[in-house]
Amino acid sequence: MNDNYGEVFRIIRTSQNLTLKEVSTGIVSLSYLGKFETGKTNITLPTFIKLLDRLNIKMDEFIFFCNSSLxxxxxxxxxxxxxxxxxxxxxxxxxxxxxxxxxxxxxxxxxxxxxxxxxxxxxxxxxxxxxxxxxxxxxxxxxxxxxxxxxxxxxxxxxxxxxxxxxxxxxxxxxxxxxxxxxxxxxxNPRELIFLFHHAAFTFLRNDNLKQAIKAFDYAKELLKSGFFFEKNRSLFLNGLITILQGNTYEGLKMANEAILVIKTLEVSLADKYVLELKRTLEKIRDL
Missing domain, CATH: 1.25.40 (Serine Threonine Protein Phosphatase 5, Tetratricopeptide repeat)
Incomplete structure (x- = not known):
């Protein structure tokens, strides 16, 4: 748990004039909640949700407060x-x-x-x-x-x-x-999860774990929405790499190069990374 969660929880609690005892009773011990607020211990998610209910705060509201204080x-x-x-x-x-x-x-x-x-x-x-x-x-x-x-x-x-x-x-x-x-x-924003899953897919591909790369790629694909131009182009590139490693080099190269061409018009340095990833993939199939 982030080290500022306890601090933010204390700020919200005290702003509502609630004591540690009032919030902790029936959920955790007073001393344990005090240690959480000072960053000395963690609290499990089910227990934490109960504590937030005492503050009449939803999880997404609490996370917003935390992110605002980061x-x-x-x-x-x-x-x-x-x-x-x-x-x-x-x-x-x-x-x-x-x-x-x-x-x-x-x-x-x-x-x-x-x-x-x-x-x-x-x-x-x-x-x-x-x-x-x-x-x-x-x-x-x-x-x-x-x-x-x-x-x-x-x-x-x-x-x-x-x-x-x-x-x-x-x-x-x-x-x-x-x-x-x-x-x-x-x-x-779904872009946050798409970014995470795409980067995971790249890492799995580098580690020769095609199965997990495909799973991460599919997770991201489910989140793609209209207007996500950059993410869709990155998805096209990843799909190209996966297709190459699945044995269809021609089709995979076509997709990867199409994505690289688009990226070159946006960020040349990022396009260079894509070119390097493509070279790594092609070297792998040559070694097979």
Missing amino acids: YNFDELATNISEAYRGNNVTQLLQLKDSEETLFKSTKRKTHQINSIMIAAAIVDLNPSYFISKDDLKVMSDYLLQIPFWSSYNLFVFGCSHAIISPYLLVTLINEIEKLNSHQMIGFS
Whole structure:
């Protein structure tokens, strides 16, 4: 659970002039709720929903409050996305260093997670970039302990595929798809899930897991809507790679090159990434 959830919960509780005892009675112990509010422990999703009911707050409202307090995260997310699409490792390193500095000064875990997430984006651009085992464990533990998924968590996961173990990636993707089918994920735009599933599909393809790549691709395809031009083009490219690996090289190349041609008119640096992914795929079938 994000380290600011307890803090936001306390702010909402106190704004309604409710005591810890009034909110916790019959659900959790007073001391346990106090520890949650100070970030010393976590609370399971069913229990947390009961506590939110005491505050007369719905889950999506609470997540909105949390996202609003995530230290201008929208701005950070935009900067990360722009740097990644532009292959700007220098800018990503600057963003990472800034989050590390904030973590050291504030001790807020969100800044630590942000820093590791940015490092993962760097690894995706430069596989030789080093991330410590401790940081890998911090990120894995964080993702495994998320009781419900907000826009922030989806973005973190979407940017961190390069450093997540194949087993954990499969586990989390399947869990998110299941939660989404039951409308238990708080996100503001289907593009967030499409981004996540597409990036998972790319990672699965790189790890020669065609079956899971197809599943992630299909999850994303179900979310595509009219007007999602960029996402549909990325879907076309992924479909091309999958088709090539399924044995239909001609048709797959046709789809992949069509997508690359479109991307070149939008973002040349991103088109270069697509070209590299296509080369990797073609090298794989030559080695078979």
